[in-house]
């Protein structure tokens with residue numbers, strides 16, 4: 001009963017911890033933190049049932065600022081720790097806060113395996129295409145040729161596409177949003193929270209200090225609408241400042257067409273629940289300058305979660321063998337008695 | 340009765356038998372020859388008859404090294420006795436060699452006067468070449484002069500016995516030759532066949548023809564012994580006279596760890612979360628626990644060692660009793676996360692089943708060279724309690740004890756075992772479950788005055804508060820922190836204070852553990868001090884030296900961090916201290932550093948346990 005009461009009375013403030021926030025002024029992390037604190041009271045989850053787990057990096061300071069349970073762990077390992085948390089207590093709402101270096105470089109393995117297992121976790125990847133906390137080295141999402149302190153002649157690594165990695169790793173929920181687009185961000189956080197299974201969200205996040213121009217093409221008001229495709233389930237893929245462009249298939253490739261030339265009927269209709277991952281993968285590969293960047297939910301399919309299956313097996317075992325009895329266990333197999 | 344002579348008349352010949360207090364048999368053959376199963380059956384039957392038993396299986400490192408070669412050998416040594424046993428025996432008195440490689444590799448170990456049973460059918464040119472023989476040693480005159488050689492065409496005899504079981508292929512029938520060999524050994528030691536027949540019936544329940552074939556081969560082997568009177572005489576090893584009453588079973592160290600963890604979870608009334616990545620020789624713990632889900636055991640086979648460790652930190656944070664196991668290389672990978680557990684001050688158990696190192700090393704062989712790894716193999720000041728059981732059976736108690744320490748003191752705890760005690764077995768008196776003390780694992784729920792790193796005076800443990808508890812929301816992490824509040828702090832005083840507090844917390848565990856027990860004179864010339872799986876060899880060696888009149892005492896450490904509080908005092912009472920270890924002297928190094936004592940070392944790093952005589956020789960050399 002107290003839970004019901006609390007649900008109603010919780011406000012943004014209840015989720016603000018007493019710790020002083022220490023990101024650089026103007027950092028995109030502030031907006032994400034604020035949206036999270038705004039969204040949580042509406043989810044109807046008791047505050048004590050919420051856990052934030054992070055790794056290492058600027059974004060990973062996040063749990064300290066949330067007045068919930070939290071673990072600020074070690075570099076790259078948050079998905080593995082969160083898997084343990086959720087397996088121990090599936091009633092908890094468990095959020096993983098990570099960055100491009102944390103999730104895709106040092107923690108790549110855990111990231112992949114948490115997605116494929118479909119552990120019921122919400123994984124938010126703050127992508128700023130740079131190592132911020134260590135003061136500006138190139139990251140696994142930095143573009144080729146990016147000049148940083150550790151790549152003075154330009155990065156010679158080919159970048160990873162976080163959404164493509166997620167789709168390939170069997171993710172059941174894959175979405176993208178942005179720190180500056182508060183409304184969209186808040187919608188996507190709510191969608192992620194509502195998904196049962198690993199919900200992966202890539203958030204374009206601005207590192208104002210070390211990579212301030214990374215997302216200009218998605219934030220500058222004169223170009224952003226031509227560069228972003230907002231996905232809506234069941235609706236054709238249309239974008240552009242004047243909503244005059246669409247995407248259709250040309251053979252095996254998507255192409256941008258002008259709606260003045262092409263009938264809307266020919267456009268691809270977004271279907272986020274398409275079970276086959278090909279379509280979501282195709283979306284995940286759409287990139288500027290030739291294609292718009294999809295924002296929104298690329299994929300949302302339902303599959304039993306790891307934590308659910310794990311506890312199902314416990315229940316099944318109890319049903320089949322009865323609740324474990326130590327004495328019986330010890331005496332299974334050959335025994336003998338000494339009088 | 341006429342149909343079943345072997346089963347019912349097993350003991351009629353007893354009056355003919357020569358009596359011995361104990362015998363060591365080594366079964367050796369190709370890894371596909373079923374030697375583990377054969378040895379296991381002989382051991383079970385002997386244990387049920389009331390002998391003490393101790394076994395030592397020796398597996399090849401490769402799953403299927405080339406058949407017929409020495410690297411492809413799989414061995415099972417069993418020591419069975421009318422008296423209390425501590426080891427699987429230094430050397431066998433009976434060697435069952437299923438092929439030339441088994442003969443070549445093990446003959447030098449066989450005691451002079453020992454019995455050598457060979458499968459002559461396997462001594463083909465090809466097999467001889469693979470074993471590195473130029474000529475067939477069985478054809479050489481007097482080649483085995485000091486042994487009693489029993490040549491048995493095992494394959495042929497087995498085929499003959501199973502001739503009319505048409506439903507099985509020749510290959511399947513040939514597999515039963517181990518049953519024939521076992522039957523022959525059963526005859527030799529006047530053992531009944533019932534146990535093994537029952538075992539075949541259960542194991543192959545779905546394949547009646549396989550049950551029939553094995554049973555028939557077993558009996559044929561038994562009757563063969565009777566018919567040919569191959570041996571100079573049968574041997575009888577009587578049951579033990581004085582054994583503590585109770586119900587017994589055999590147990591390996593890994594099985595005992597599984598039981599200990601499950602028992603701890605039940606006694607703490609918590610679910611058990613076990614996160615692990617497969618690694619030799621620790622995997623049987625994962626497999627064992629995966630079969631016990633009806634005890635609310637949640638097993639997580641992680642993507643790597645790091646994830647396994649991290650998952651148990653998460654599970655512990657969320658309120659489960661949690662544990663992981665690995666071996667040296669995996670512990671190395673886990674070490675960063677282990678340090679997170681140290682600073683988060685959460686209860687969990689990390690098991691290191693040591694194997695030969697460094698690097699991949701000798702995965703299937705035993706060693707004790709990870710003591711310094713678990714104590715010091717991490718960055719920063721990182722105190723972790725370490726407990727080390729001495730025998731397979733003790734693994735039960737110390738797994739339980741490790742969980743108890745972890746929860747009472749809110750700390751990760753290392754349970755250090757090794758390949759030897761993990762895989763070898765001994766009789767285990769089944770404990771009375773009700774007599775096992777509960778583990779108090781209450782989670783704090785009272786928000787009044789709560790601080791994440793407030794501490795209990797006696798243990799310095801912080802409260803275990805789990806998510807889901809209203810009003811106690813808090814954040815913990817790996818950054819430097821202030822004691823009591825747990826807030827991030829880089830303040831020099833705060834840092835030094837919490838580092839010292841963690842050290843004091845672990846040191847204080849000494850107030851809760853048993854003092855070191857001494858066997859032998861309370862003071863004198865020599866103390867032999869050991870730890871872990873060398874217990875049996877040390878104990879037997881010291882007992883024999885004492886019987887010879889040497890003044891020597893013995894102690895065995897189960898807690899390596901902290902050391903028992905009486906250790907300093909004990910060390911002072913002897914003129915010399917000998918530390919036998921399967922490493923280059925790691926405990927010796929610690930003792931010298933902690934107590935400024937001079938330590939005599941006996942070290943062996945061959946991937947094998949100590950032999951009793953090796954330790955006796957050292958003791959005698961020191962005292963003569």
Ligand code: SF4
Pocket residue numbers: 022023024026027028029058059128132133206207208209210
């Ligand atoms: S370095 Fe960049 S990402 Fe880190 S806090 Fe500053 S602006 Fe934000």
